[in-house]
Amino acid sequence: MADDTIHQIFAVGLRNAHALENEALSIMNRQLDRLESYPDLAARLRRHVSETQAQAKRLEDILADLGESQSSLKDTAASFMGNMAALGHTMADDEILKNSFADYAFENYEIASYRSLITIAETGGFSAAIPMLQKSLAEEEEMAAWLENHLPAVTQQYLALESAGLKANR
Numbered sequence: 001m002a003d004d005t006i007h008q009i010f011a012v013g014l015r016n017a018h019a020l021e022n023e024a025l026s027i028m029n030r031q032l033d034r035l036e037s038y039p040d041l042a043a044r045l046r047r048h049v050s051e052t053q054a055q056a057k058r059l060e061d062i063l064a065d066l067g068e069s070q071s072s073l074k075d076t077a078a079s080f081m082g083n084m085a086a087l088g089h090t091m092a093d094d095e096i097l098k099n100s101f102a103d104y105a106f107e108n109y110e111i112a113s114y115r116s117l118i119t120i121a122e123t124g125g126f127s128a129a130i131p132m133l134q135k136s137l138a139e140e141e142e143m144a145a146w147l148e149n150h151l152p153a154v155t156q157q158y159l160a161l162e163s164a165g166l167k168a169n170r
Contacts, residue, residue, distance in 0.1 A: 006124035011068045013120060014059050017113050018070040021056040024106060025049060031099050037161055037168060038096060041154060044146055051139045058132040065128060096168070100147065100154050107144035114140060 028045050035042045063069055114137035121129045161168030 003124065006120065007066065010117070010120045010124055010126060010129075011063065011066055013113070013117050014063050014066075014068070015070055017110075017117060018056055018059040018063070020110060020113060021052050021059065024052050024110065025056075027103070027106065028052070031103075034095070037166070038154060038157060041096075041100075041150065044143075044150075048139075048143050051143070055136040055139065058136055062126075062129045062132060066126070094158065096154060096158055100151055104144060104147040104151065107140055107147060110140045111137065111144060 028049050032042060032045055032049070035045070060070055114133055118130060118133045118137065121127070121133060158168045
């Protein structure tokens with residue numbers, strides 16, 4: 001494959017990942033606005049918001065090194081979609097569970113995206129990008145593992161609050 005083709009594929013993938021990070025920020029910030037009864041989850045989401053902001057910055061840096069920039073249109077569209085996705089769960093009686101499932105799935109989607117970008121970077125010789133992408137991948141894997149490991153506790157807390165007649169959905 002020609003170097004310029006790999007360059008373009010890599011740039012598009014990076015722009016898509018940047019938009020994905022903006023979508024993630026919209027989702028998490030919307031969830032944090034409503035998260036009341038789950039302090040451990042709120043604390044972890046706040047930490048991941050910070051990580052996600054750093055991931056977006058790393059993607060911007062990689063794009064700049066390639067002489068490219070992020071796509072404002074993709075970023076705006078993804079942020080809008082993230083807000084709509086988060087709003088969609090607010091009407092659910094089990095909002096916290098639906099958000100937990102969606103967050104776990106979203107983290108795994110991001111993991112797949114970073115693994116693909118690392119493969120493209122390796123193939124295209126974009127070696128300076130690899131450590132930054134690996135750092136973001138590790139953060140996404142850590143968040144996905146945290147969500148997976150804490151889903152039973154979130155579910156148990158939801159059940160306990162519901163059984164006590166308390167506000168459990170968020």
